[in-house]
Amino acid sequence: MPSRQTTSGVDLLVPEGTGGPRQRIEGAIREAITSGRLTPRAALPSTRALARDLGVARSTVVDAYAQLSAEGWITGARGSGTTVADGSEHAPPPPPATSDVTSRRFDFTPGRPDVSAFPRSGWLGALRRALREAPGAVFDYGDVRGHPELRDQVAAYVGRVRGARVHPDHLVITAGFGEALSLAGRVLAATTRGAQLAMEDPCLAHHRAIAAATGLGLVPVTVDGEGARVEQLEGSGAAGILLTPAHQQPIGVSLSASRRGWVLDWARRTGALVVEDDYDSEFRFDRSPLGALQGRAPDVVAYVGTVSKTLAPGVRLGWIAMPPDLVDAAAAQKEATGGQHGVLDQLALTEMIRSGAYDRHVRRMRLRYRGRRDVLLQMLAERAPAVQVSGIEAGLQALVELPEGGPTPEEVTAAAAARDVSLHTVTEHHWHVEGGMPPSIIVGYGTPAEHVYREALQALLATFRDVGLVVA
């Protein structure tokens, strides 16, 4: 059935080989209308004429017209012939959306793991085993808090590894940290009109944006060598605070024991909520990780963990353990914006934790990241002794303080860009330009793929040489 010039003068191009004749006629007429070649109220050929033109049975054309008429593309009244319906105008062609991702060859952006190390076969194997056992009911609509068996596994895991005290019923599975913060923030915002959330300064701008979107006002709490200066909360009226107690993001310090006690006391005195972002606590190299703050006060701390650093951010799986009296509110918030989480990832992660494969992967990655850190430290100690490195006990990033009279952080990141290296400053994470911290850059040494890490370090060293930080 080739393309023909129809009796109505409309070139009804009927593409070959896509469906039967009726489908091809329908498609051609739809296309002619949407492309603007057939305009509203334009006459279509009679079914008899078109059938003859195309060499098909007339009933085929009648069926096609009936379908198009039912869909509202065309209208036909006996006697007046068939015409293109009003409202079937050509819509403007969509403009291409621009993508603003700039990716450099060597990426030391903090807060990212080596995504090339995602355990593909481990994940597949876990999913295969889980699918062999799972009852059909897991594929139905489920509990908005997440798959019960995953919550069991996560509760046991965070108890074992982080000293958190979590009942599975109080966990809500989330799409990573972002959704967990949004849920906690929306619970606070729904409870108190005009409520405010305190956040660390510096912190991730992305987290400030998510918190602000919940309707909460934001209050900064500055950071020093003992972590967030939580005593600034006194009299602030904040309804809650987001903290990174294990490893301040991005400075790298731990919240001191006395401040831990103080902030829990403050939360109990004022009825406030502490949201604990335990984002990279699995990676602590020289001593045991500090236990989760939540373990001391499950009644006032919402504990958030994810697999974004242990497996990969793209998995988008995390959890928030809410204080018992706020679980239902968090579940209701999740329900209100889309409900339950996809079950396939939950089945796979459940099985990975249960089988021990998750722990083994974390251990393997901990060794790898420790090796990377040690190489970085050694290189900087030997070749750039003027910089001071801290925040290295844990996590996937180091804080590199620049010497007095040396280059500014911005000069370093510009020099890095010229060598196709991504580096970030602490200043970027401050709420205001004047941060009050010594001028520093952050080296996210977890980010490069394993096979380019040494080369990435050489590019970093070359950058440091360009700005006069390398000794001869």
Added chain:
Amino acid sequence: MPSRQTTSGVDLLVPEGTGGPRQRIEGAIREAITSGRLTPRAALPSTRALARDLGVARSTVVDAYAQLSAEGWITGARGSGTTVADGSEHAPPPPPATSDVTSRRFDFTPGRPDVSAFPRSGWLGALRRALREAPGAVFDYGDVRGHPELRDQVAAYVGRVRGARVHPDHLVITAGFGEALSLAGRVLAATTRGAQLAMEDPCLAHHRAIAAATGLGLVPVTVDGEGARVEQLEGSGAAGILLTPAHQQPIGVSLSASRRGWVLDWARRTGALVVEDDYDSEFRFDRSPLGALQGRAPDVVAYVGTVSKTLAPGVRLGWIAMPPDLVDAAAAQKEATGGQHGVLDQLALTEMIRSGAYDRHVRRMRLRYRGRRDVLLQMLAERAPAVQVSGIEAGLQALVELPEGGPTPEEVTAAAAARDVSLHTVTEHHWHVEGGMPPSIIVGYGTPAEHVYREALQALLATFRDVGLVVA
């Protein structure tokens, strides 16, 4: 290292076999504090005494105390001894959350597919192939709209199967229909203060709850044999309408051609948004599916599809194609509540669509559901001729209208419950008790697992006999 009575009189139960001696000491002290056996300011034994008691090196106890001190559980000053820190009180044990899911043996709840038919091996195979090819970068944080290759496949699929005209850049991947509705609603609510969304009456109560949570006011539009009576929108001031044009949920009628044209014209005249819920359009049995409304007007229609009926609701994957000028707003709303979607499911679905496995599965299920429908229709025609069945051209449910003078819908569902059968009424889906529709029940014949379908039908027939609908 057995349990010992320490010199301080505290029974420091140190469990066997969990970690090294230091970990066991730490765990025992944490547990003693959280259980209330060690109260704030209680004295702990000296490191020397405890080491002797437990038969471990003193340095082990010193290390354990240092860790607990850093975590804020205990405080120790030289000379004054070590005590339990303030604020380390025992938190109340979590109450068990109650589950209110009641599940019956034979489930005819509408809007659900046969979840036992989820293609486990097809999904696994698709994920395996996708993981073999995918670059490491897919596991990083990604585009909030979803994996670009999935958006390519979905855009092509909905064009091919539903006549939708979708550019991949205008798609946002979502957690099923719920999140898509929430995003569209939040976009409308953010644009216009006090905006209202029109919705069909009857419709799913769950969808009303999600729409209301966005802050939109809700306006009912009633339904008759031609679908939603969209002319009720005239002068309503609604900023948008949610429609089920292909197969009204739950009545089963299609939106007529003239109403399709009218509502598109209304949307263009008033700047309103039409949200098209194309929830089960893949399952149309007797003729070609009606093309998507969006295909005629991508500039004013947001098109929503999911895999909830084709694969299973538990997968929680769907998509919304936004009009070009609203895409960025929808992406920003998704970013604000948690961001990007998990990439593993997206990789698997991309590969399933690309390979044709998705289409083959849909075809197989269409045949199965058509078979179920035919058996249901035949049974009702033979045994319960007084009921009138409609809404059967498509979808996974039938509307069963009860005869005048016969049982009420509530009497039928009560009789069903007594036989362990789940049945639902149209009344439940109405906004107000007085619906104005003939008394009817809905039979979701997609829901039972394949191997119990015949038995489920027998239970349904027995129910109908109980209420006098079966002829002798």
